[in-house]
Amino acid sequence: SQTIHQWPATLVQPVGSPLSLECTVEGTSNPNLYWYRQAAGRGLQLLFYSVGIGQISSEVPQNLSASRPQDRQFILSSKKLLLSDSGFYLCAWRSWGIETQYFGPGTRLLVL
């Protein structure tokens, strides 16, 4: 069966520090991968998606970037965090031929 992992689960970082969040998927090949951000009490905002290794599509201009160095690994990064980067970051995957996106457990980021 397929599983999705995200780490860390919680992160507290100072303003101006770098960020690296990791997402890995097991049990599937060549998935579509997604990064979402969820502000408190709000819906999900799509940040990036990837249809293959090295292919990244950005949905909104921001202080973040994404990379996909391996088929089942998706990384969200920042060189300098802003206060507004705080939120709940969710990774999701979807296999070709399956329409549903499945979400990971999320990383809660607090920028102080």
Place this chain on the structure above:
Amino acid sequence: GESVGLHLPTLSVQEGDNSIINCAYSNSASDYFIWYKQESGKGPQFIIDIRSNMDKRQGQRVTVLLNKTVKHLSLQIAATQPGDSAVYFCAERPNDYKLSFGAGTTVTVRA
């Protein structure tokens, strides 16, 4: 932006009653819709989906209704239980790669 919206941000329901959560979507080209349940501090969990060529689909204790004429989606939960307390999101698929989510409805089940 968020093109999918929900009529009510909160819903309080008595345990054992049926719940109905509504959702309005904006993109008439969307061909696939999903309902997710999100418990506090966790990632959204798939509940049920429906394609645009259907108007009703049933799962275990849940039913999704789709009215394409008025671009409306609803989730019905039968015999609501305390474990159903969560935020419920609807999502539409305007193209093959992306989902667009609404702001969510918080469901609180009263004992």
